[in-house]
Amino acid sequence: MSTIVSVDTRDIRFPTSLSLDGSDAMNPDPDYSAAYLVIRTDAADGLAGHAFVFTIGRGNDVQVAALETLRGHLVGRDVEELLADMGAASRLLTHDSQLRWLGPEKGVMHMAIGAAVNALWDLRAKRAGQPLWAHLSQLAPEELVSLVDFRYLSDALTPAEALAILRAAEPGRAARHAELLELGFPAYTTTPGWLGYSDEKLDRLCREAVADGFPQIKLKVGADLEADRRRLAIARRAVGDDFPIAIDANQRWDVADAIAWVNALSEFRPAWIEEPTSPDDILGHAAIARGVAPVRVATGEHVQNRIVFKQLLQAGGMQVMQIDATRVGGVNENIANLLLAAKFGVPVCPHAGGVGLCEAVQHLSMFDFVAVSGSMDGRMIEYVDHLHEHFVSPTLVARGRYLAPTAPGAGTEMHASSIEEFAWRGVHAGAGA
Amino acid sequence: MSTIVSVDTRDIRFPTSLSLDGSDAMNPDPDYSAAYLVIRTDAADGLAGHAFVFTIGRGNDVQVAALETLRGHLVGRDVEELLADMGAASRLLTHDSQLRWLGPEKGVMHMAIGAAVNALWDLRAKRAGQPLWAHLSQLAPEELVSLVDFRYLSDALTPAEALAILRAAEPGRAARHAELLELGFPAYTTTPGWLGYSDEKLDRLCREAVADGFPQIKLKVGADLEADRRRLAIARRAVGDDFPIAIDANQRWDVADAIAWVNALSEFRPAWIEEPTSPDDILGHAAIARGVAPVRVATGEHVQNRIVFKQLLQAGGMQVMQIDATRVGGVNENIANLLLAAKFGVPVCPHAGGVGLCEAVQHLSMFDFVAVSGSMDGRMIEYVDHLHEHFVSPTLVARGRYLAPTAPGAGTEMHASSIEEFAWRGVHAGAGA
Numbered sequence: 001m002s003t004i005v006s007v008d009t010r011d012i013r014f015p016t017s018l019s020l021d022g023s024d025a026m027n028p029d030p031d032y033s034a035a036y037l038v039i040r041t042d043a044a045d046g047l048a049g050h051a052f053v054f055t056i057g058r059g060n061d062v063q064v065a066a067l068e069t070l071r072g073h074l075v076g077r078d079v080e081e082l083l084a085d086m087g088a089a090s091r092l093l094t095h096d097s098q099l100r101w102l103g104p105e106k107g108v109m110h111m112a113i114g115a116a117v118n119a120l121w122d123l124r125a126k127r128a129g130q131p132l133w134a135h136l137s138q139l140a141p142e143e144l145v146s147l148v149d150f151r152y153l154s155d156a157l158t159p160a161e162a163l164a165i166l167r168a169a170e171p172g173r174a175a176r177h178a179e180l181l182e183l184g185f186p187a188y189t190t191t192p193g194w195l196g197y198s199d200e201k202l203d204r205l206c207r208e209a210v211a212d213g214f215p216q217i218k219l220k221v222g223a224d225l226e227a228d229r230r231r232l233a234i235a236r237r238a239v240g241d242d243f244p245i246a247i248d249a250n251q252r253w254d255v256a257d258a259i260a261w262v263n264a265l266s267e268f269r270p271a272w273i274e275e276p277t278s279p280d281d282i283l284g285h286a287a288i289a290r291g292v293a294p295v296r297v298a299t300g301e302h303v304q305n306r307i308v309f310k311q312l313l314q315a316g317g318m319q320v321m322q323i324d325a326t327r328v329g330g331v332n333e334n335i336a337n338l339l340l341a342a343k344f345g346v347p348v349c350p351h352a353g354g355v356g357l358c359e360a361v362q363h364l365s366m367f368d369f370v371a372v373s374g375s376m377d378g379r380m381i382e383y384v385d386h387l388h389e390h391f392v393s394p395t396l397v398a399r400g401r402y403l404a405p406t407a408p409g410a411g412t413e414m415h416a417s418s419i420e421e422f423a424w425r426g427v428h429a430g431a432g433a
Numbered sequence: 434m435s436t437i438v439s440v441d442t443r444d445i446r447f448p449t450s451l452s453l454d455g456s457d458a459m460n461p462d463p464d465y466s467a468a469y470l471v472i473r474t475d476a477a478d479g480l481a482g483h484a485f486v487f488t489i490g491r492g493n494d495v496q497v498a499a500l501e502t503l504r505g506h507l508v509g510r511d512v513e514e515l516l517a518d519m520g521a522a523s524r525l526l527t528h529d530s531q532l533r534w535l536g537p538e539k540g541v542m543h544m545a546i547g548a549a550v551n552a553l554w555d556l557r558a559k560r561a562g563q564p565l566w567a568h569l570s571q572l573a574p575e576e577l578v579s580l581v582d583f584r585y586l587s588d589a590l591t592p593a594e595a596l597a598i599l600r601a602a603e604p605g606r607a608a609r610h611a612e613l614l615e616l617g618f619p620a621y622t623t624t625p626g627w628l629g630y631s632d633e634k635l636d637r638l639c640r641e642a643v644a645d646g647f648p649q650i651k652l653k654v655g656a657d658l659e660a661d662r663r664r665l666a667i668a669r670r671a672v673g674d675d676f677p678i679a680i681d682a683n684q685r686w687d688v689a690d691a692i693a694w695v696n697a698l699s700e701f702r703p704a705w706i707e708e709p710t711s712p713d714d715i716l717g718h719a720a721i722a723r724g725v726a727p728v729r730v731a732t733g734e735h736v737q738n739r740i741v742f743k744q745l746l747q748a749g750g751m752q753v754m755q756i757d758a759t760r761v762g763g764v765n766e767n768i769a770n771l772l773l774a775a776k777f778g779v780p781v782c783p784h785a786g787g788v789g790l791c792e793a794v795q796h797l798s799m800f801d802f803v804a805v806s807g808s809m810d811g812r813m814i815e816y817v818d819h820l821h822e823h824f825v826s827p828t829l830v831a832r833g834r835y836l837a838p839t840a841p842g843a844g845t846e847m848h849a850s851s852i853e854e855f856a857w858r859g860v861h862a863g864a865g866a
Contacts, residue, residue: 027530058502058531059542065498069491097460098491107540109492152711155688255588278585280740282715283747307713314716
C-alpha cells in the first residue's frame with residue numbers, strides 16, 4: 001500500500017510570442033505555457049504522475065491556483081485504491097459541489113480537474129509499465145464504461161450502447177495494436193499555415209510538408225479574405241490539386257460571415273473548416289455546416305465538455321471531432337467523447353501543438369483506433385513541431401505518421417531541466433532579467 | 434483627470450454550511466463566499482468601485498487569483514477615459530487573447546472579468562451620484578448599444594434590432610422610473626424551499642411568505658421524488674390553490690428523467706421548472722420544454738454567457754430567463770442578455786440569494802423595466818433573506834417587492850467590518866481558531 005504524499009505545481013511559460021509561431025486570427029502572440037502538476041507517492045518505485053494544462057501565457061498562474069485547490073482531495077489518499085477505480089477518482093474531483101460552482105464542468109476549474117485525472121493516469125500507466133494508449137486498450141469494456149460519467153449523456157449515449165461499441169471493437173484489438181506499432185497513426189501538419197509567416201515561407205513549408213509524407217496540411221484563415229485567397233492559392237499550387245488542405249478560423253466569425261467566407265474560399269476545396277465561430281454556438285455550427293456543405297465543419301479544441309460535444313453531434317454541427325487532451329476533464333471525459341463520436345460515426349482528429357499536446361493526445365487517438373472506433377479512416381492527429389524537446393518521451397513523427405509511443409506513462413512528463421529553465425519568474429527566459 | 438491606483442482583492446467566506454441555509458439537490462453544504470474586488474483611484478472624491486464574484490466556498494481563492502490577473506489592465510489607466518466608453522473597457526478585458534484561452538468567455542476567468550466590469554460600473558454610478566439602475570436607464574439607446582459585444586449574436590440580434598428595442602421603450606422611461614420609486618419591483622422568495630428544512634419549517638415559511646406579500650415561492654426538488662411530492666403537497670396546502678409555486682432541480686436530471694419527474698409533480702401545478710438539467714444542454718432544455726409543457730422551463734444562473742442564452746432562446750429551451758449578476762461578463766453582457774430576452778419576448782426573472790446577488794441584480798431588472806422590456810408582467814426577482822447586513826446599501830424588500838435603491842452605485846459594496854471579519858484565513862469565522 002502507498003499514499004499520495006504531495007501535489008506539486010509549477011507555472012511554466014515558453015516565450016513563443018517572440019517568433020510568431022502559433023499566430024492566428026484570434027491569438028496574435030501566444031506564449032505557450034503549462035500549468036504543471038506532479039503527484040508523488042511514498043511507494044518504493046519512485047514513480048510520479050505528471051500532467052499539465054496548456055495555456056497561452058497570461059492566466060497560467062490562475063490555472064496553477066486551480067490545481068492547488070485539488071491537493072486536499074489527493075494528498076493522503078491510498079494510491080492503489082484510487083488507481084483501481086479511476087471512474088470514482090474522476091467523480092471525486094468533478095463532483096466537489098463547491099468547486100463545481102466555478103464551472104460547472106468548464107473553464108479553469110474543469111481543466112485543472114482534467115490535469116489531476118491525467119496525472120493519475122500517467123502514474124497508473126507507469127506502474128503498469130505500459131504507454132497509456134496500450135494500457136487503456138487492454139482494459140475490459142466494462143471497466144472502460146465505468147470510467148465515463150454518463151450524467152447529461154443518456155439522451156444520446158447510454159452505458160449499454162457504450163458497452164456495445166466497445167465489445168464490437170474487442171475482437172480486432174490485437175491486430176490493430178500490432179498495426180499501430182508497425183505503421184503508427186496518421187498526422188497532419190499545421191506548421192506551414194500560421195498567419196505570421198511570409199508567402200515565401202508558406203510556399204516552402206507546404207512543399208516540405210508534402211515531401212515529409214504528411215497526408216494533409218492546415219492553414220489559418222479569417223483575418224483578411226483577400227490574404228486568405230492569396231495564401232490558399234500559394235498552398236494549393238505548392239501541394240497539388242488533390243492534396244487535402246484544411247482551414248482554421250479560430251472562432252473568428254459570426255454565422256453568416258462564416259458561411260460567406262468559406263464559400264468564397266470554396267474554389268480551393270478546403271478539407272474542413274475548423275472553429276468557424278464560437279465553440280459554444282452549437283446551433284451556429286449546425287447552420288454553418290448546412291451553409292458550407294460539402295465542406296465539413298471541425299471543432300473541439302475549445303469545447304468545454306462532453307455535453308457540448310453531444311449536442312454538436314446531435315445537431316449535425318460537427319463532422320470532425322477535435323478533442324484536446326487538456327481542455328476537458330481528462331482521459332475519462334475524453335473516453336466519453338470518443339464513444340460519442342463512435343456512436344454518431346464522426347471521425348476524431350485531435351487538436352495538438354502548443355506545448356505537450358501532441359505528446360498527450362496521441363495516446364487517445366491510438367486507444368480510439370485499437371478499442372473504440374477500430375478505424376484510421378479519415379482520422380489523423382494534428383502535428384506541430386514545437387517544444388517537443390522538453391518532454392522525457394517526445395512525440396516521434398516520421399513520414400507523416402505518429403510512431404506509437406512505447407515508454408510507460410501518458411507522455412506528459414517534462415524534463416526537470418526544462419521545468420527549471422522556463423519556470424515563470426515574471427519575465428521570459430532569454431528575455432533578460 | 435484621475436488614474437486607477439490600485440486593484441485590491443479579498444477572499445471572503447461566510448460559514449453558511451453550518452446552518453444548511455442554501456442546501457439543494459446539487460449543493461448540499463455551500464459556504465456563501467465572495468471573491469471581492471476594489472478599484473481605487475487618485476481622484477479627490479475618494480470614490481472606489483466595488484464588486485465581487487459569488488462562489489460557494491472552496492475555489493474562492495482561484496476566483497481571487499483570476500481577479501488578480503486583471504490588475505495589469507487597470508492600474509495606471511485614465512479613469513475618465515475608461516468610464517466614458519464602457520463598451521471599450523469591457524472589450525479590453527474580454528478580448529485579452531491570452532486570458533481568453535482560459536474560457537473563452539466562461540468559467541473562472543470570465544466571471545473575474547465580469548467583476549472588474551461591474552466594479553467600474555459601481556464607480557461610474559457613484560461618480561454620477563445615481564443608483565446603477567437609474568444611471569443605465571437614462572443613457573441614450575446608442576450608448577447602450579455600444580456597451581454590447583455583438584460578436585456571435587448577429588444571427589439572433591443585430592445592433593439595429595437592439596437599437597429599435599431600446600428606442601421603442603424610450604417614451605415611457607420617466608413614467609416607469611416614477612412607478613419603480615413608488616411601487617418597487619416584484620420579488621419571489623426561495624426561503625421556504627431549501628431541502629435541508631423540516632416539513633414543519635417548510636409549512637411555516639410558506640405561510641409566512643404569503644403573509645409577507647410575496648407573489649410566488651420556490652421549492653428545491655430533485656433529490657427524492659416521494660419527498661418532493663410530500664413537500665409540494667405541504668406547500669400547496671399552505672399557500673392555497675392559486676398561488677404560484679416554482680420548483681428548482683439545480684441541474685439534477687438527464688433529459689428523460691427531467692420530463693418524467695416534472696410530469697410526476699404536475700398535479701401541484703408548478704409555475705416553472707428551474708435548471709432541470711445541465712446549463713450547457715441547450716438541446717436538452719428544448720426537449721424538456723416540449724416534454725413538460727405547459728410547465729415553463731427557467732434557467733440561467735449557471736449559463737456562462739450571451740451565446741448560450743441566445744441558443745436557449747432560439748431553440749425554445751427557456752421560457753423564463755434567469756440572469757445572474759456575477760456569472761457572465763458583468764453589466765455589459767447582461768445588457769446583451771436583456772436585449773435577447775426582449776427580442777424573443779421572454780421575461781427575465783433574475784437569480785439571486787447567495788451573498789450580494791440580490792443587491793446587485795435588482796439594478797438590472799429595474800433597468801430592464803425602465804429602458805428595455807418596459808414591462809413587469811411575469812417579471813420578478815428571486816429573494817432570499819441571507820447576509821444582506823454585510824452590504825453598505827442592503828436590499829430592501831417589503832410586501833413582496835424590492836424597493837428601488839436610491840444610494841449611488843451598483844449596490845455591491847460590503848462593509849469594511851464584514852470584509853475583515855469574514856476574510857478567509859483557512860478556517861471559518863466563529864468556528865474556533
